[in-house]
Amino acid sequence: MEDILKNLDSEKKDRIINSAIEEFSLYPFEKASTNNIVKNAGISKGLLFHYFNSKQDLYEKLIGFVINKLYNEISSKISWEEQDLLERIKKLVIAKMKISEKYPNMFDFIVKVFSHKKAMNVDDVYELYGKYGINFETMLNDIYTKNVDYSLFQNPDEIQKDINIVQWTLEKYSEQMLSTISEENTLNFDKIVAGLDEYLDILKRTIYK
């Protein structure tokens, strides 16, 4: 993806990528319209098909690009020396928000691709998943398990529930913050992180020793 569009100025490149991501995150593959993509990206029909052989080709290249981006962006922000799971989850949530600021629909897109597989031939999805998805999922799993100090938790019997509560709360909070992005044009991350910390304090009090 990045290499295919390497000759474009990056502003136009992002317009194409975001327009395609938006369309594919809004509609399943067959209903997604290349006409809409070019219209919203502000380019001509011909140009899109100059860079990509077909709609299917665009879709697959997009998946590769997105998963790579997510992998790099997230893994670079997680420190494997950090043993406090709640801090890691916080870092993860912040990383997600930073990505969503530049590419607003990336997560919706990738969730749609791998959950709601009607979008394309199932075999193709699995092939793509094998190509890009496994590392990504392994990394996500590592965040919750690798070198984590579970002894911080107050009640060993309910650790999984505790984790769910934290995760769900921070996710919903960040979703809510992101939904304000249309009104102001950019996010005030200091403020957002402060809010995150307030929720984390309440939760730590509840589930940590």
Place this chain on the structure above:
Amino acid sequence: MEDILKNLDSEKKDRIINSAIEEFSLYPFEKASTNNIVKNAGISKGLLFHYFNSKQDLYEKLIGFVINKLYNEISSKISWEEQDLLERIKKLVIAKMKISEKYPNMFDFIVKVFSHKKAMNVDDVYELYGKYGINFETMLNDIYTKNVDYSLFQNPDEIQKDINIVQWTLEKYSEQMLSTISEENTLNFDKIVAGLDEYLDILKRTIYK
């Protein structure tokens, strides 16, 4: 809606309603396909347009039906004597799940209608909202405020955050339960309520006195 389809046997009626709800919750108004609706409902094209004058008519009737259903189903399950807010939220979540069991996409549908208003003429949305939505929203608001004993909360400064945590947790939990509905064909509500209570116990421990 109910009166229009009153002569149909209720099984066919539900098939039509659910099929239409699903299509409109999946796609915005213009992209929703009446062909899909009739195909999934297992009826002919002619029959749908025998009961409804147009796609727009079907859409509006559907909104009225859904909001009425939600209003009746929820308000009948909330007791205004109950002063414990967390118990009320629990009742609300359970009511939602019960509805989702019979009409799986009702909530997605109604959220889509009123948030993502591109779906139809904005004026029409507001008119419909005035017709059906106001009572519904008032009721939802009452659940969180009317005759609630806030003195149960440990820390008066963070009540809103506490409420958010509870709400978000129970919602995500119930979403997760509902997503298992495809595997088993029906929900074991006793088990689900037991799970809900486990989460509530953890949360009550810190946010209530």
Place this chain on the structure above:
DNA sequence: TTTGTGTTGACCACATTGGTCAACAGTGCT
């Protein structure tokens, strides 16, 4: 001048759209 790259949008054959309508099956009334 020639070659190459980025770019356009009119154009194509075909699929899908919302909606219509003549026809038919069945039921019940006269």
Place this chain on the structure above:
DNA sequence: AGCACTGTTGACCAATGTGGTCAACACAAA
């Protein structure tokens, strides 16, 4: 029997939208 009525069908329609092509143009480098 005939008549009226309701529920139901699916072939059909004009209109719009589809993914994809291609000849042509602009501009820069050789």
